[in-house]
Amino acid sequence: MKRRSKSPVVHLPELDGVLPRYTREESQLIPLLQEIQDTLGYISPEAMQVTARHLNVPESSVYGVVTFYSQFYLTRQGRHKVKVCQGTACHVRGAVEIIRAVSARLGIKPGETTEDFEFSVERVACFGSCALAPVVVIDEKVYGNVTPEMAVRMLDELV
Amino acid sequence: MTFADIQSRAQAAAAPFLDSSQPRILVGASTCGKAAGADDLLAALPTHLKELGLAIEVTQVGCLGLCYAEPLVELRGADRPPLLFNGVTTESLGKILAAYYRDGEPEALATMTDQPCGDTPAFGQLPMLSGQIRVVSRNFGRIDPENIDHYIARSGYAGLARALDMDPEQVIEEVRTSGLRGRGGAGFPAAIKWELCCNEEAGQKYMICNADEGDPGAFMDRSVLESDPHSTLEGMIIGAYAIGASEGYIYVRAEYPLAIERVEKAIAQATEYGLLGDDILGSGFSFHVKIKEGAGAFVCGEETAMLASIEGRRGMPRTRPPFPAQSGLFGKPTNINNVETLANVPVLMEHGGAAFAENGTERSRGTKTFALAGKIARTGLIEVPLGTSLRHIVFDIGGGIPDEKTFKAVQTGGPSGGCIPAELLDLPVDYEHLAEAGAIMGSGGMVVMDEDTCMVDVARYFLEFTQAESCGKCVPCRLGTRQLLLLMNSMARGDSKPGDIDLVLDVAHAVKAGSLCGLGQTAPNPILTTVKYFRDEYESHVKERRCRAHKCEGLLRYAVVADACTGCTACFKACPAEAITGEPRKPHIIDPQKCIRCDACFQVCKFNAITKS
């Protein structure tokens, strides 16, 4: 049975260039959401409605996928993204201590964003640079052999 | 164009690169090289070369496997043997270049030939290379991974050319002779899987490469895709031919942007050369490959969950049968292989399955890559014949434990694996022996732990991971991992009850027996092996409320030794929680209520004035 989307018609001009490049198949859901997040920075409720209509899938499926995969953010993220590796190699070389120090410095827990939208902090399980553990990734740049004190210093330099 | 034509054209194009007497600078630029500073070196090179009046081409290569020594730079030419330099910084780069290309005495790690030169050993003589046999990693650091000519000139795609001259059944027979087993974790014989899929009658079949590499602490597949993407791609094309698939997907985790970029380039180049796409090498066989980027879910490494994810749904595993070989992607017969499994295929197709089977043990044939990380002197990527002892890997290749600490355990198989204690160091590393010890081979991550690692904390850590990654579909895994985590958390806080260790074991066995997929079935392994081999650590957490490794948060207290403290304010400045007070040149004080146990003060204190208890 062909499903028919009941999502309201929402228009997000930022996505005008994105949507036409995706065929209307469910298998496009994750790649489309990935590009929407690249464009908007996160997946807003309106973006989920637009996606549901475009692919003709229920909004609940879109919401299910967005909340299932840790890559998708439901809220606006900070200007600087601080990702602290919590993989096994980093864990045994002191990653927990780094996340504690970073959280204390910024006053937010992992998964949160500072009120001024300057920083978001996230725990990530392994960047594959385990040989240089512990690893912190700030705005896509990978730093190896980080100490809690170094991590805090790097944040202070970004302020 | 015939394959012989393609080969001779590639050989001509790659000749200047492969001739190591020609002046050239090679920089190891995979993710770990870049993290260690390779990008800064690449940016600084033009200025240095200009200063020295040198015009030398710079090539980015993959990972030589000596990650502890990154960034690595190889210099060639200048009437000297090619030399490999380790730990190069933007400061030392100029000096090294001047010494090598002018007439200085460069201090190198190794020569990149078979011969030593003075005190400098040959690359193959380095302790880290002892006992290594490089099959999957044959091209690592030896070619430009973004240049298909380099790969072909080093006999790449010869295996594919040979396979296309055979029947699919003969190809499968060759794989059977090799004894190749899946490198993604379960160790299932590749030939049996291919045969099942080959025998299915269907117009459309799929070949999938599993590059999700979810095991935290492992980076073998990343290294393969970054250092030699064509080997996996070629293996995939051969597999597709054997099972009769016309379409394929490479499912790569999103945390590996460089791997994705290099695979994209490899696909484009192979297509341009007629090695991929329609009518490959004029054989009439067509195969198309797309990349699917993961979205951050460990369970999507499980094959049925991966299929759901590619179809655009939540990555939840389903019961088998039907097996993917019967009903997989979009309901069509599908074969899924790991990156490393596939990277072995071109070699065994080129040289024959029997030659491949010469390495390894009776039931575990071939070589295996391992990612050495954790508390080990030489971290990096290694490849050894299956059956090599753990002791050889940890101590001879890895150089043992740094800082004069003692070895406690090595963790294999990630969240599905176990911790192997010192008593079992002579264990041969193969599928059977690791399973007997309660661990698993897994995909090849090896995280070494020393006396400062708390085994209760490690087990708790893995549980935290699997509990968060449990997809929630089946009850034993969803609720069982949660209960296990709560029990482990109370041990770490120091408020567990007598009998909790046995309760943990009970729940662990139930989760193992009752879960739907491999995630839940293996999630208790880290607990089961740590209780088996390190029960005394559990006892001291429960009975004495003590964590001997000073790791578990609730059992840890930082304090200043007033006599040793010089009041230098280093700890005060380093504390991100404002938990330290005091005036300069007077002993400082830590407020235990405010202390977040981030260890910063302990690490910056030069006077051993901070204690942990």
Ligand SMILES: Cc1cc2nc3c(=O)[nH]c(=O)nc-3n(C[C@H](O)[C@H](O)[C@H](O)COP(=O)(O)O)c2cc1C
């Ligand atoms: C929870 C879970 C996670 C897995 N993650 C991976 C993975 O990241 N990479 C991988 O190759 N196999 C992974 N596997 C194993 C795959 O399901 C599958 O066995 C493998 O890809 C088959 O390829 P092979 O036969 O070449 O090893 C995982 C299995 C489970 C149960």
Ligand code: FES
């Ligand atoms: S464990 Fe941190 S990068 Fe792999």
